[in-house]
Amino acid sequence: MTGHPALAIDIGGTKLAAAIVHPDGRIAAHDRTATPSPPPERPKGGGESSPGGVGGRPPTMNRPPERPEGAEAIWSALVALVDKVFADAGAPSLAGVGVGCGGPMTWPAAEVSPINIPAWRGFPLRERLRARYPGLPVRVHNDAVCVAIGEHWRGAGQGHDNVLGMVVSTGVGGGLILGGHLIDGGTGNAGHIGHVIVDPDGPPCGCGGRGCLEAVARGPGLAAWAREQGWRGDEDDPTGADLAEDARAGHPVAAAAMRRAGRALGLAIASATHLCDLDVVTVGGGVSQAGDLLFTPLTETFNTHARMDFAQRVRIVPTALGQTSGLVGAAALVFRASRYWGPSDKQ
Amino acid sequence: MTGHPALAIDIGGTKLAAAIVHPDGRIAAHDRTATPSPPPERPKGGGESSPGGVGGRPPTMNRPPERPEGAEAIWSALVALVDKVFADAGAPSLAGVGVGCGGPMTWPAAEVSPINIPAWRGFPLRERLRARYPGLPVRVHNDAVCVAIGEHWRGAGQGHDNVLGMVVSTGVGGGLILGGHLIDGGTGNAGHIGHVIVDPDGPPCGCGGRGCLEAVARGPGLAAWAREQGWRGDEDDPTGADLAEDARAGHPVAAAAMRRAGRALGLAIASATHLCDLDVVTVGGGVSQAGDLLFTPLTETFNTHARMDFAQRVRIVPTALGQTSGLVGAAALVFRASRYWGPSDKQ
Numbered sequence: 001m002t003g004h005p006a007l008a009i010d011i012g013g014t015k016l017a018a019a020i021v022h023p024d025g026r027i028a029a030h031d032r033t034a035t036p037s038p039p040p041e042r043p044k045g046g047g048e049s050s051p052g053g054v055g056g057r058p059p060t061m062n063r064p065p066e067r068p069e070g071a072e073a074i075w076s077a078l079v080a081l082v083d084k085v086f087a088d089a090g091a092p093s094l095a096g097v098g099v100g101c102g103g104p105m106t107w108p109a110a111e112v113s114p115i116n117i118p119a120w121r122g123f124p125l126r127e128r129l130r131a132r133y134p135g136l137p138v139r140v141h142n143d144a145v146c147v148a149i150g151e152h153w154r155g156a157g158q159g160h161d162n163v164l165g166m167v168v169s170t171g172v173g174g175g176l177i178l179g180g181h182l183i184d185g186g187t188g189n190a191g192h193i194g195h196v197i198v199d200p201d202g203p204p205c206g207c208g209g210r211g212c213l214e215a216v217a218r219g220p221g222l223a224a225w226a227r228e229q230g231w232r233g234d235e236d237d238p239t240g241a242d243l244a245e246d247a248r249a250g251h252p253v254a255a256a257a258m259r260r261a262g263r264a265l266g267l268a269i270a271s272a273t274h275l276c277d278l279d280v281v282t283v284g285g286g287v288s289q290a291g292d293l294l295f296t297p298l299t300e301t302f303n304t305h306a307r308m309d310f311a312q313r314v315r316i317v318p319t320a321l322g323q324t325s326g327l328v329g330a331a332a333l334v335f336r337a338s339r340y341w342g343p344s345d346k347q
Numbered sequence: 348m349t350g351h352p353a354l355a356i357d358i359g360g361t362k363l364a365a366a367i368v369h370p371d372g373r374i375a376a377h378d379r380t381a382t383p384s385p386p387p388e389r390p391k392g393g394g395e396s397s398p399g400g401v402g403g404r405p406p407t408m409n410r411p412p413e414r415p416e417g418a419e420a421i422w423s424a425l426v427a428l429v430d431k432v433f434a435d436a437g438a439p440s441l442a443g444v445g446v447g448c449g450g451p452m453t454w455p456a457a458e459v460s461p462i463n464i465p466a467w468r469g470f471p472l473r474e475r476l477r478a479r480y481p482g483l484p485v486r487v488h489n490d491a492v493c494v495a496i497g498e499h500w501r502g503a504g505q506g507h508d509n510v511l512g513m514v515v516s517t518g519v520g521g522g523l524i525l526g527g528h529l530i531d532g533g534t535g536n537a538g539h540i541g542h543v544i545v546d547p548d549g550p551p552c553g554c555g556g557r558g559c560l561e562a563v564a565r566g567p568g569l570a571a572w573a574r575e576q577g578w579r580g581d582e583d584d585p586t587g588a589d590l591a592e593d594a595r596a597g598h599p600v601a602a603a604a605m606r607r608a609g610r611a612l613g614l615a616i617a618s619a620t621h622l623c624d625l626d627v628v629t630v631g632g633g634v635s636q637a638g639d640l641l642f643t644p645l646t647e648t649f650n651t652h653a654r655m656d657f658a659q660r661v662r663i664v665p666t667a668l669g670q671t672s673g674l675v676g677a678a679a680l681v682f683r684a685s686r687y688w689g690p691s692d693k694q
Contacts, residue, residue, distance in 0.1 A: 104655070162533045176622065178532065179689065183525050185624020186509045189657040190525070195621035197614050197652055198547065208654030209617070267544050270556070271618055274542035275523065277532020305544055307555025308451070310536040342526065 004095040007082065007133075008330040011035075011101040011125075012143060013116025013170070016074075018082045019324070020089035021331035025154040027324060029089035033081050035117060036073045070119030075128065096137035097129055098330035100146030103173075107188030108343040110140035115206070116170065130347070137347050139333040143167075143326055145191050147319070148175025149182060149340050150329030151282040155320040160279040164272055165319070166193055168265065169240070169285035171206075172214040175329075178276055182340045194218070196268040216264040219243070219287050226257040244290035258290045259297040266301025273302075273311045284319030291318075351442040354429065354480075355677040358382075358448040358472075359490060360463025360517070363421075365429045366671070367436035368678035372501040374671060376436035380428050382464060383420045417466030422475065443484035444476055445677035447493030450520075454535030455690040457487035462553070463517065477694070484694050486680040490514075490673055492538050494666070495522025496529060496687050497676030498629040502667035507626040511619055512666070513540055515612065516587070516632035518553075519561040522676075525623055529687045541565070543615040563611040566590070566634050573604040591637035605637045606644040613648025620649075620658045631666030638665075 003023045010017040017032040086092075102114030110126035129138045141149075148157075148165025157163035161180040167173045172194030176183040183190040194214035195207055202211030203221065215221055219240020223231075231246070231253040232238040246254035269281050288294060299316060306312060319325055332340050350370045357364040364379040433439075449461030457473035476485045488496075495504075495512025504510035508527040514520045519541030523530040530537040541561035542554055549558030550568070562568055566587020570578075578593070578600040579585040593601035616628050635641060646663060653659060666672055680688050 104657075160533075162537075178525065178530050178537070179528070181526070183530075183623065185525065185657075186507075186626045186660070187624055187657045189655075190509075190622065190624040192621040192624070192655075195655070195658075196618040198544075200545065200610075200614055200652075209652040211652070212621075263547075267547055271543040272622055274539040274559075275537065275619055275622065276530065277534055277537040277539070279533045305547075305556040305558070308536075308539075308542070310451075310532075310534045311542075313533070 004093045005089070006095050006331040006334040007086065007097045008327040009078070009082065009097070009099040009101075010143060010146065010326040010330060011078070011099065011112075011114070011117075013102060013114060016078050016081055017323075017327060018078075018085045019327040019331075020085055020092065021328060023095070023335050025328050025331065025335075027327065028092075029085045030324070030327070031081060031085050031088070033077060036070075036077050036119075071123055074117065074119055075123075079132070094133070094136055096139070096334035097133050098146075098333035099125065099129065099138070099140040100143035100326045100330045101125060101140055103142045103189075105140070105142070105188075107142075107184075108140070108345050112140070137334060137337075139337070139341050141188070141330075141333060142173065142175070142191070144171075144173025145175035145182070146326045146329035146333070147173075147284060148177065148191065148282070148329065149332045150321055150325035150327070151284070151319050152177045152329075153332045153336060153340075154328050155325055156282040156317045157280045162277060162279040164191075164193060164269070164276070164278050164281045166265075166281065166283045167285040168217055168219075168261070168283060168287040170219055172218050172285075176276065177339075180339060182342065184342045193268055193272060196271055198264045198267040213264050213268040217261040217287065222257045222261055222287065225260065226253050229253045229256070231257070239286075241286045241289065244287060244293075247290050247293045255293055258293040261287060262294045262297030262299075263301045265294070266298045267305060269298070269314075269316060270302050270305040270311065273306055273314050274308075277310055278314050281314060281316045282319045283316065284322075284325065288318060351440045352436070353442050353678040353681040354433065354444045355674040356425070356429065356444070356446040356448075357490060357493065357673040357677060358425070358446065358459075358461070358464070360449060360461060363425050363428055364670075364674060365425075365432040366674040366678075367432055367439065368675060370442070370682050372675050372678065372682075374674065375439075376432045377671070377674070378428060378432050378435070380424060383417075383424050383466075418470050421464065421466055422470075426479070441480070441483055443486070443681035444480050445493075445680035446472065446476065446485070446487040447490035447673045447677045448472060448487055450489045450536075452487070452489070452535075454489075454531075455487070455692050459487070484681060484684075486684070486688050488535070488677075488680060489520065489522070489538070491520025492522035492529070493673045493676035493680070494520075494631060495524065495538065495629070495676065496679045497668055497672035497674070498631070498666050499524045499676075500679045500683060500687075501675050502672055503629040503664045504627045509624060509626040511538075511540060511616070511623070511625050511628045513612075513616075513628065513630045514632040515564055515608070515630060515634040516566060518565050519632075523623065524686075527686060529689065531689045540615055540619060543618055545611045545614040560611050560615040564608040564634065569604045569608055569634065572607065573600050576600045576603070578604070586633075588633045588636065591634060591640075594637050594640045602640055605640040608634060609641045609644030609646075610648045612641070613645045614652060616645070616661075616663060617649050617652040617658065620653055620661050621655075624657055625661050628661060628663045629666045630663065631669075631672065635665060
């Protein structure tokens with residue numbers, strides 16, 4: 001396959017990644033950097049003689065609440081990363097720019113407010129990128145949706161028309177491909193498998209609801225549950241990845257946490273399979289690194305609840321592309337727009 | 348709009364319905380009849396001198412297990428109904444034949460085995476209709492899917508691209524329209540909202556699973572639950588419709604059963620909305636006749652669990668077309684194939 005490559009970008013709360021991706025999905029150049037942390041909060045009340053005092057701005061100029069310094073610091077880090085990757089690839093002509101970014105966002109306009117990037121609230125990501133790459137298509141979607149697209153186009157869902165791609169990590173996200181096409185829903189928010197309800201009276205969820213898959217199975221939720229049971233009680237901030245590692249090493253509480261996650265995932269996947277008649281479900285993200293410790297209880301629960309023939313045929317598999325799946329999926333927004341980019345707004 | 352009308356058929360466990368439908372969805376002629384009951388079981392063991400004895404067939408001719416007499420009795424009743432409706436409409440030239448039938452079925456071949464029609468097991472419905480209407484498109488889909496199509500095309504979901512159409516009756520079924528197109532899934536089984544799990548440790552479901560929406564909210568399930576609480580304990584077989592009526596009349600147990608159903612429906616609709624980013628959910632079927640007694644707890648539960656902006660915007664409304672929605676939807680399989688009929692198998 002010939003043609004210009006795409007610039008692909010993946011924006012998350014802990015890292016920024018960029019790649020130059022060929023039209024066949026191969027990655028030509030690739031790099032990542034930490035997402036800059038927000039600057040410290042200014043002290044509130046007292047200690048400042050003028051209401052707009054920091055930075056010497058006149059008091060009559062109101063400071064917008066989204067702290068633009070922090071927003072611009074992240075943008076600058078992104079630009080530096082992208083320029084480096086572009087140079088590494090030999091400064092090719094580009095077919096377009098595809099981006100996966102943490103949600104929520106307006107869509108397809110992509111004013112982004114990623115939960116894990118507090119400095120970006122209504123940040124005009126698509127507009128900024130369009131100004132920087134005039135004349136090129138610039139397409140932004142949810143980061144978990146891009147992982148699902150990547151796995152459908154070139155990964156574990158390849159060759160199937162009805163695929164749910166999941167990411168089980170700090171949050172639980174996903175994307176839905178049905179009839180061979182990405183499902184956007186009314187506002188670009190389809191694929192929120194993390195908010196399928198698995199325990200109606202369960203723990204409160206960051207979305208404001210209760211008993212969502214994400215509330216039970218996200219890494220920090222599992223770690224918090226395990227700490228209540230005494231796991232690593234002497235440490236400050238053990239993670240979901242620590243938990244997966246301990247589970248593999250045989251720690252009984254860590255293993256129980258993985259069973260808890262597996263059961264919740266099995267329930268949500270059974271519900272999604274019944275509603276959408278899926279062919280394949282791909283499961284990735286840090287928590288999925290626990291392997292069989294997660295997949296065995298997941299499959300057992302799925303098999304208990306999904307008894308009909310059409311549901312029994314679904315295959316539940318680990319993702320195949322690893323950490324690059326989001327970048328590959330972002331590139332597919334450019335290269336496979338007829339499948340993955342629904343809006344009429346093609347630039 | 349001009350053009351030939353379609354023959355529309357709706358096949359359920361208690362009634363067969365048929366209509367002649369104009370290309371704009373108006374019904375020209377319409378009738379229904381009871382679905383013939385299966386003949387009594389032949390006695391097993393003893394009382395028969397020859398293994399193939401009934402009907403004088405030679406013992407070497409095995410009787411297929413699906414009892415073809417019963418199957419043919421239903422087919423004959425359907426043919427008589429269809430011929431009457433066709434004559435009532437003045438024997439018009441037809442654009443095609445659209446059918447909604449209880450599931451499961453192979454699809455799109457439509458060898459049907461409706462749960463509530465035991466005499467039809469692998470009955471070749473599409474093949475039979477094709478033989479009777481040579482040269483015309485004959486398209487068969489799940490009956491609840493046809494209700495969803497009808498409501499999307501001409502009912503309460505009209506003008507919206509992302510609609511879940513539900514039927515809450517003897518079972519709980521549905522159909523899913525996303526991006527303006529019917530979602531079939533891998534085997535034509537998408538839309539099984541009745542098997543979204545609302546209570547993981549809940550009652551066993553007819554599907555073999557546990558805690559499905561259908562297990563909790565179907566009419567007979569609600570009636571059984573209410574009888575356990577003392578409702579109409581002296582009657583043989585009170586129905587979900589009786590329950591809805593008693594709830595409206597102020598019977599506290601009947602009202603509690605409707606709250607139970609409403610809560611289960613609210614949970615399943617919240618999960619489906621999060622996964623599919625729906626615009627509208629239409630709710631029909633006998634149980635939905637309870638009106639606010641069902642919709643109020645439904646909406647309360649939905650609002651507790653669906654907190655994100657994109658989910659809060661969904662509208663949950665009663666169906667608009669009443670008992671004809673399945674016929675209108677079946678006709679749309681003929682008239683609006685580009686939206687509602689996915690298979691390449693267009694005849």
